[in-house]
Every structure is written in structure tokens, then in C-alpha cells.
Amino acid sequence: MKKYLLSISFAIAITAATLAQRTPQASPAAIVMQTVGVTDFTVKYSRPSIKGRRILADSSVLAPYNEVWRTGANQATTLESGTEFSFGGKKVPAGKYALFSIPSGAAWTIILNKNFTQGIDAYKEADDIARIVVVPTSAGYTETFSIDFSNLTDSTANLNLAWSSVKVPVQISVETQTLTMASLNKAVAEKPEDPATMQTASGYLLSKGKDLPQALALADKSIGLKETFSNLWLKAQILNKLGKVSEALPIAQKALTVGAASGDNAFASFYKGQIEKGIAGMTAKLPIVKEAASVVKGKKKKK
Incomplete structure (x- = not known):
């Protein structure tokens, strides 16, 4: 019993000493x-x-x-x-x-x-x-x-x-863009077979509207390594940004189909609505694109 009480007393003394070492500044x-x-x-x-x-x-x-x-x-x-x-x-x-x-x-x-x-x-x-x-x-x-x-x-x-x-x-x-591109280029060089790395680099280029052909090549490589709704949707957005709406639309529609079958919660909570909105926007553009193309062809025939 005495040993127990001594142990408790010693522990209290140590704790008190420790607390005493710190005072408000x-x-x-x-x-x-x-x-x-x-x-x-x-x-x-x-x-x-x-x-x-x-x-x-x-x-x-x-x-x-x-x-x-x-x-x-x-x-x-x-x-x-x-x-x-x-x-x-x-x-x-x-x-x-x-x-x-x-x-x-x-x-x-x-x-x-x-x-x-x-x-x-x-x-x-x-x-x-x-x-x-x-x-x-x-x-x-x-x-x-x-x-x-x-x-x-x-x-x-x-x-x-x-x-x-x-x-x-x-x-x-x-110099965030310079630093980011250096980091992404290094990652792509070190992990050339990683679809997520390709997708990240491609997505950053798209977000900055820079070097879109390179962004498209990276998206294609990501899809070739492992096709997902997210890299398909990324490619569709790049093509749309490049003005290639008729090419972008079927890829966006495929992204919607792949996403619906994936069972991924991120698709249902975020991507689905975004892709559907994107498809509607691309579809609305198509008649204008076709009409502009036919006007150009008509002018060429007159010549």
C-alpha cells in the first residue's frame, strides 16, 4: 500500500513539475x-x-x-x-x-x-x-x-x-504555371504508363487553355492505358475547346454511358450532371457548325 501511495505521489509530483515549466507568455x-x-x-x-x-x-x-x-x-x-x-x-x-x-x-x-x-x-x-x-x-x-x-x-x-x-x-x-508544368512534365517522364498522371497533366493544360493538341495527346494516352468516364469526358472537353464539336459529342455520350455503368459515387454526385450539361451545349452548337460548313462549301462551288 505504501509503495502504491509513493508511486502516486511521485507521478503527481512529476506532472506538477512538468506543468510548472510552462507559463503564459x-x-x-x-x-x-x-x-x-x-x-x-x-x-x-x-x-x-x-x-x-x-x-x-x-x-x-x-x-x-x-x-x-x-x-x-x-x-x-x-x-x-x-x-x-x-x-x-x-x-x-x-x-x-x-x-x-x-x-x-x-x-x-x-x-x-x-x-x-x-x-x-x-x-x-x-x-x-x-x-x-x-x-x-x-x-x-x-x-x-x-x-x-x-x-x-x-x-x-x-x-x-x-x-x-x-x-x-x-x-x-x-510562378505557379511554370512550377506546375515542370512538376507535371517530370511526373509524365517518370510515370509514362500511369493513366492518372497523363489525365492530370492533360486536365491542367485544358484548365489553362494552353497547348491543347498536347492536352489531347495526353488524354488519348490515358484512355489507351485505361479507359474511364473521366478521361473520356476530358477528351470530349478538349475537342470541344478546339472547335471539333462533332468529334467531341459522341465521346461525351460514351463518357456518360461508361460512368453510369461504373457504380462510382463521384460520377453520380458530380460528373453526371456536368457531362449532361456539356452534351446539351455541344448538341446546341452542332446545327450552327453544320450551317457554317455548308455556307463555306457553297462559296467554294461558286468559284
Whole structure:
């Protein structure tokens, strides 16, 4: 019994000691992760609160004007990117960087520095990888310093610094199409007999309206490896986009038949309606296509 009580006491003591090691921080840590296209961005920082103090002003207690600020609290704020990107118009290699800033009323200087483990005391301008000037805007009051992403597209975003009634948006962009095509070309080269890989590459080209003959060749290869309602429907859409409606229609109809027999839930819940709508659109085009062709033939005969 004594041994049992001693064991319990020891366990409680260990738990208490472990809990005692962690206390609330004045400026708690935060992580912001955002994907832009195929590029992952991660920001790690600590969030100071105003708490009635003077900030963002000449000789202020926090983030004084015209002095290098760690853009947060505690250790250096960091920004990490999985690919090359543009930071306010400046090209930056993939990697991890310290994010510093120099606040000012008219314009902020935003800095990415190669030494991401440093503090303010060790900052060297010679290690800057990018230094840009950004005009701040007015915003709703923010008690606790915040960093977030907004205005997302598949290749651009704003990285926003917000505190008090100030917001500083930094434009970020990535070469998503170039990166995606490089990745898809590599996948096609490495898996030339994988129908899903062929279909993915073909579908991306169609979505961007680029190199449609190549998209069609990839769709055909996917169908040759393994015919499915989805790659048949993909081929029909490419042919339709190329203006070959009379060729696209029977393939779309076949996609509908194959899909109905597949028992695939994705077909019933998503593809079926999409294909039926596509077939209706193609059917409506056919009389116009035939009429245009007959007009052209008539003109040739007159000559």
C-alpha cells in the first residue's frame, strides 16, 4: 500500500513539475501557413499586445519609427517558402528568412534577411536578401500584432502586417504555371504508363487553355492505358475547346454511358450532371457548325 501511495505521489509530483515549466507568455507564439498555387509559405512569430502602451511612433516603447524592428516579439519572425517567389517585386530563392521591418508614418521598409536565427542586436544589412518599401493603410483597430495572408489567387497573395490602426500589405507572387508544368512534365517522364498522371497533366493544360493538341495527346494516352468516364469526358472537353464539336459529342455520350455503368459515387454526385450539361451545349452548337460548313462549301462551288 505504501509503495502504491509513493508511486502516486511521485507521478503527481512529476506532472506538477512538468506543468510548472510552462507559463503564459506576454507575447504568445503563432504560426501562419498558406499555400499559394503549389507553393507553401510558413510564418512563425510572437504576438505582442499594445496594453495601453505607445507604439508605432517616434521613440515609442514598441516598434519605434525609423528603427529596425523584429516585426513581432521574442525571437526573430521568420518567413519560409518552398519555392522561389517574388517579395514586393524582388525575386527571392526558396528558403527560410528573418522578417524585419522599419516602421514609418509614410512608408515602411520590409526586409527579408538570410540570418533567420538572429536577434535585433546581430542584424546586418549586408545579409538582406530583399528590402522593399510599402505604403501602410488605415485599418480597423488591432490590439494584438497580427500577420496573415489575403487576396489569394493561384499565383499571388498579400502578406499583411497589422497592429493598432495600421495595416502593411506586402505583395507576394509565385510562378505557379511554370512550377506546375515542370512538376507535371517530370511526373509524365517518370510515370509514362500511369493513366492518372497523363489525365492530370492533360486536365491542367485544358484548365489553362494552353497547348491543347498536347492536352489531347495526353488524354488519348490515358484512355489507351485505361479507359474511364473521366478521361473520356476530358477528351470530349478538349475537342470541344478546339472547335471539333462533332468529334467531341459522341465521346461525351460514351463518357456518360461508361460512368453510369461504373457504380462510382463521384460520377453520380458530380460528373453526371456536368457531362449532361456539356452534351446539351455541344448538341446546341452542332446545327450552327453544320450551317457554317455548308455556307463555306457553297462559296467554294461558286468559284
